[in-house]
Amino acid sequence: MTVRNLDALLRPSSVAVIGASDRIGSVGGTVWRNLRAGGFQGPVLAVNPHHAVLDGQPVVPNIGALLVVPDLAVLCTPPETLPPLVAELGARGTRAAIVMTAGLDAMRKQALLDAARPHLLRVLGPNCLGLLTPAIGLNASFAHADALPGDIAFVSQSGALVTAVLDWARSRRLGFSHLVSLGEHADVDFGDLLDYLASDPQTRSILLYIESIESPRKFMSAARAAARNKPVVVVKAGRAGNGIHAAASHTGALAGSDVVFDAAIRRAGMLRVDTLQELFTAAETLARFRGGHDGTLTIVTNGGGAGVMAADAASLAGIPLRELGPELLSRLDAGLPATWSHANPIDIIGDAPVHRYTDTLRALLADRDTGAVLFLHAPTAIVRSDDIARACAPIVRPDADRVMACWLGDAAVTDARRIFEEAGVADYATPEEAVHAFASVVTYRRNQALLTEAPTASENGPPAVDVARTVIARALDAGREMLDESEAKAVLVAYGIPVVKTLAVDASADAAEDAARTLGYPVALKIRSRDISHKSDVGGVALDLCDGAAVRDATDSMLSRIRGSRPQARIDGFTVQAMGKRPLAQELIVGASIDPLFGPVILFGQGGTAVEVLADRAVALPPLNRVLAHEAIGRTRVAKLLAGYRDHPPAKLDAIADVLVAVSQMLADLPQIAELDINPLWADADGVLTLDARLRVSRKQCAGAQRFAIAPYPAELAETVAWRGRELLLRPIRPEDEARHRAFFEQVEPRDLRLRFFSSRRELPRSELARLVQIDYAREMAFIALLAPARGGAPETVGVVRVVCDPDNVEAELAILVRSDLKHQGLGHLLLDKAIRHLRGHGTQRVVADVLHENAAMRELARSHGFTAEPGQDSTASMRLVRELAADRGAPITVHP
Known part of the structure; x- marks a missing residue:
């Protein structure tokens, strides 16, 4: 279930508290008092066999005695009582319940859901703080404070954070449409609430605190739908990730890591931030600020130091400052003293009178090329800050969605800050906070753009799926999960990925020499063993072998080394491949692995033997097309090298993107894939070439379209x-x-x-x-x-x-x-x-x-x-x-x- 009956949960017409109490400090007593004090206009009913009256209101001994069927029931009773209570409520017509009770084991939790399901009764919790809908006076929680009405929805997996946010928000006069504590989210989860809030007219932005997700495809569908309608900002706990494990491939080590969650948030068009402070700052910024579509910033300040601080923050965040055009420079020259900075940041000097502020802002806002404007002001004794704000407010009000303000200080700028806020301008305490908020907007818009980009067609032809399946089936039938290099490359060729010519031979010098003669010198020789994944780590690779003698020497020394260092490893033979000669090529890695939550994921980055040390990588969720593939490429440092430098012409980026698209299709077609590394993948102006590949498969159906967090093209x-x-x-x-x-x-x-x-x-x-x-x-x-x-x-x-x-x-x-x-x-x-x-x-x-x-x-x-x-x-x-x-x-x- 998703949105069904959530209106009864979030906007009920009547509420019953099962286990209401007058005992101070009890959950039932706190919930009862909060409901009574919140101003809720509908009936508030109490059920408790040990009370006749609470706060002057009659209390009934059981659910059957209720004269009104409540839309919503709040249960504050022991775990063993919950399933029969829910069944009775559902039979009477109640459509939603909040279960505050903690300590339910798996059996009782399932019994609770089984009792609710026949009646389509929705359950929030168990072990949750409850929820608040301030616009209707609903405080069905045991929080210590009420919430102000507003247009932000906050959904948290942690009840403690709900109470902390309530304190923080009240001190800042920040209001909410809904606050929801999910608790153990046995029924109602993030996906359900995203679906509901996406179409809720009282909600303008959605904030999430997430610790875990159980239904990734449902979550991704709901998140993508919600993000198309309004800003969705996420704080995700557990950045370190505890699912990382040793794997047969470089990419496999990413399973369960936080970068996969990042990829999911990005793909859904949402914004991820690191702290609760940033969560609400981002929400306010996205709600008020509409400027900076080109990702550049123009800074105006009355103090050089503040401007430098903002410029430094912009540089660290990768935000370029807008260059001032000649017409704008000329107009600014006319109104500013000769000592002004003549550059961005625009320093109008600390002795600036009011007209210098107003003239500068008029010039900047009249020029649409200035984009986003960050207004910085440090108080001085020359002009009162509130006088400056009153003079500037009529100028910025029509363009408030292009302006960000930072009134440095506290008491001296309190009135000025209020005047600008009333003019609709987003306000920040420090230059760094303002720039960081702007960077969040840029990231959010970049994520949103991925939802509306039109991809071009890949040049990959139809894959030879049957060929790839046959190769994998042979390996599995032989009891092997690791394909040898020639088999892995055969799968890649079936999907149109170019590979260097490679022959697989047995573990003899004669066979290796014959293969080298067939391919033509020089060649590379590599060990072939189901027990050795990273061949170079054990001396299992020899390059630039120019004749038969070199090949024979390499086979003997390689076998000797490996038998000494890995005596238990089974030697299946060698692979011999032609040495590619592409001196200007960049070494890349393309990989795939199976995340325990989001299923198949794809990795791209700088390759070679130092891939872990460089840690230059981007992760993306399939399915991919060229636009999404290019976006993943662009998030890496190696992208700058691929764009060309000095005598290196630009690499053929579409060819790299087509490899990512092909791997995405492989993951959909071949559910046996468990891990894949293409490393190195050479890329230059002529295209791409696979030099080495590792492919691990499994009978467990790890991949496949059904495991994608986002449904692929059917x-x-x-x-x-x-x-x-x-x-x-x-x-x-x-x-x-x-x-x-x-x-x-x-x-x-x-x-x-x-x-x-x-x-x-x-x-x-x-x-x-x-x-x-x-x-x-x-x-x-x-x-x-x-x-x-x-x-x-x-x-x-x-x-x-x-x-x-x-x-x-x-x-x-x-x-x-x-x-x-x-x-x-x-x-x-x-x-x-x-x-x-x-x-x-x-x-x-x-x-x-x-x-x-x-x-x-x-x-x-x-x-x-x-x-x-x-x-x-x-x-x-x-x-x-x-x-x-x-x-x-x-x-x-x-x-x-």
């Missing part, structure tokens, strides 16, 4: 159908379809667009178009109909059907659009049938479509497919078409020929 849903004597491809939409989808909309008449979107429009904004092609396949689906033109050329989109499921997968909303010149030719029937078949297979119970009354074609199409009509939200203009799918779950699925 290629298996594509099908070809016959339409009017031609073949039509029906397949799920993908991000690469953006340009084709724009061309499709351009061929739809304005009237048809109005019937589809309920509003007149000539074109779709880029942001909306990106959202239509970048979908979460776990919760929504869009099938496009592709038709090849009669005279050849690229296929064109001629129709699309879209279904968006609610988080509970109970109901899906449907919409269809067909190219205007192809209407009334059966396309709509094909698309609707495809959507219904998909939803039935997905387990969705009902499909609905909101349709304007005048849309006769859609009404008739739906009627012919078993839909019935109901009144719409605006019954005068629209209707709702509904088809129940649960009733025909066993009906045969029609597959078009």
